Amino acid sequence: xxxxRELLQTLARQFGLLNKTCCQISGVDISLIHSHIxxxxxxxxxxxxxKIAERLGIDITTFSRQIQSLIKNKLVKKTASPEDRxxxxxxxxxxxxxxxxxxxxxxxxxxxxxxxFMNDFEKETVMRSxxxxxxxxxxxxxxCTPMG
Amino acid sequence: xxxxRELLQTLARQFGLLNKTCCQISGVDISLIHSHIxxxxxxxxxxxxxKIAERLGIDITTFSRQIQSLIKNKLVKKTASPEDRxxxxxxxxxxxxxxxxxxxxxxxxxxxxxxxFMNDFEKETVMRSxxxxxxxxxxxxxxCTPMG
DNA sequence: GTAAATACTTGTAAAATGCAAGTATTAATT
DNA sequence: AATTAATACTTGCATTTTACAAGTATTTAC
Numbered sequence: 001x002x003x004x005r006e007l008l009q010t011l012a013r014q015f016g017l018l019n020k021t022c023c024q025i026s027g028v029d030i031s032l033i034h035s036h037i038x039x040x041x042x043x044x045x046x047x048x049x050x051k052i053a054e055r056l057g058i059d060i061t062t063f064s065r066q067i068q069s070l071i072k073n074k075l076v077k078k079t080a081s082p083e084d085r086x087x088x089x090x091x092x093x094x095x096x097x098x099x100x101x102x103x104x105x106x107x108x109x110x111x112x113x114x115x116x117f118m119n120d121f122e123k124e125t126v127m128r129s130x131x132x133x134x135x136x137x138x139x140x141x142x143x144c145t146p147m148g
Numbered sequence: 149x150x151x152x153r154e155l156l157q158t159l160a161r162q163f164g165l166l167n168k169t170c171c172q173i174s175g176v177d178i179s180l181i182h183s184h185i186x187x188x189x190x191x192x193x194x195x196x197x198x199k200i201a202e203r204l205g206i207d208i209t210t211f212s213r214q215i216q217s218l219i220k221n222k223l224v225k226k227t228a229s230p231e232d233r234x235x236x237x238x239x240x241x242x243x244x245x246x247x248x249x250x251x252x253x254x255x256x257x258x259x260x261x262x263x264x265f266m267n268d269f270e271k272e273t274v275m276r277s278x279x280x281x282x283x284x285x286x287x288x289x290x291x292c293t294p295m296g
Numbered sequence: 297g298t299a300a301a302t303a304c305t306t307g308t309a310a311a312a313t314g315c316a317a318g319t320a321t322t323a324a325t326t
Numbered sequence: 327a328a329t330t331a332a333t334a335c336t337t338g339c340a341t342t343t344t345a346c347a348a349g350t351a352t353t354t355a356c
Contacts, residue, residue, distance in 0.1 A: 009184075009187055009255075031342095031343095033343090036157075039157055048303080048304095049303075049304065050302090050303065050304080059344075059345055059346090060303085060304075060305095061304090061305075061306085061344085061345065061346080061347095062343070062344055062345065063304095064304065064305060064306090065305090065306095065343080065344090066343090068305095069342095084302090084303080084352075084353070085303095085351080085352060085353085086302065086303040086304065086351065086352045086353065087302095087303060087304085087352095088303080088304070107157075110288065113288045114281070114284045114285050114287075114288050115284070117283070117284040117287050117288070118280065118284060122280060125273060125276075125277055126277040126280055126281055127155065128273075128277075129273055129274040129276075129277030129278070130155045130277070130281075131155060132266065132270060132274055133262070133274055133278075134155065134158055135265070136262045136263070136265040136266060137262050139262075139265050140258065140261045140262050140265070179311090179312095181312090196334080196335095197334075197335065198333090198334065198335080206313095207313070207314055207315090208334085208335075208336095209313085209314065209315080209335090209336075209337085210312070210313055210314070211335095212335065212336060212337090213311095213312080213313090213336090213337095214312085216336095217311095232321075232322070232333090232334085233320080233321060233322085233334095234320065234321045234322065234333065234334040234335070235321095235333090235334060235335085236334080236335070
């Protein structure tokens, strides 16, 4: 089957991941990576730097500087862990939570729009398929860095 | 439904698009963007610069320099169009074709591995779902830059 | 109690980015 | 036919991003 490659390639592009600029929320420019970082911090309980960087597959030194920039923009807070003082725990500030929620809203609207072209059955099938695909990608030994 | 956002977010990450380094083929380092450019040139008939840049959603000035780098690496050729001398037509060199084919191979292997966790019915369903999703994304007015 | 490992930061140099302003060519207007 | 506007692409910046190597600080292992 020749199709899958074309599909994935297009899909990857559809996500808009090639262009760096993500969005502007309440006057602050949010890059794509910042949005991913905010998303992940938001749904974890005071994760360490390592944890988020690893989850996103970003080099830890690059991540360190990205976090510095997010802190400068007052979207993220860094607290020394009381248990292990090498570790810094990350959390969203009030403004960070607001920005993360705004991005969620944008994405939800987008997804609503995308799914509006499907009937309920198709919607359900697509969702299950994406789940299955995600799981399979995770199972694959080549996962996440087929190109790395 | 809360799930779609999480699914898409994860899926986007699974594609490994956050990390820039793509692969090394016959001694040449290929960045993620280069691989996308090679892919698109490869499946179009001597497209113009504009066309590829637009399709990939890359700023034309950035693209211009990326092409320069690909030409320096002897992967891409730029020919002045005889019809409109403002236009440059892009094509892959022999080496460029080889590199593009190598990337195809890597991706195909990856996809084979991913689909090996599914039975034929699931495989078929997932493929159809991705197709439907792609089409719906294209139909959406917000397409391609929900964050732009 | 010293060595090794871990978590994170900084120096630096290379690459990528995008706006503004440029060149060259073609199309549109008068 | 001559000027203007539009298009296709390039270059000059100044900024941002990147990742390797080398650093600090703390904790774990022996």
